[in-house]
Amino acid sequence: MSYQEFLVERERMDALLRRGYVIKRVHENLSGAFIEFALPTPAASESKQPLQTLHIQTADARKYVSSLLIQQMKRSS
Template sequence: MSEHIEYMKEKTSIDVLLNNGYTIKSITENLSGAFVEFERITGSTIYSETLHILTADARKYFSVHLINRK
């Protein structure tokens, strides 16, 4: 699979979570990519999702969202 196709899949996954009210809770980077934990709080319920991001472009993409949040 080409790098661009993989990036587009990861970007779409990030966008879906952000558009559904999730925020980035934590990021753990290692040699196999980045694990990004998303969280959404609805009332007293906390929903959590984790994405394993492999491409450098997708890591840049979620970093921009994180910076813009501040």
């Protein structure tokens, strides 16, 4: 995997975050990580949330997701 691939993956994540999405779920396996993004909405309408899923393959992008999760957790507490 190249640095250019990381930049593409990072930009895709950043674009969703700019649109107001937050990380909802991370599922990692041997082929990378599947990151689910959702728009924050009240719990009553949670089943109708529009989800966006990204398949992240580079190690740097997976580390970037970890840093995003830490920032998200700090903001919510």
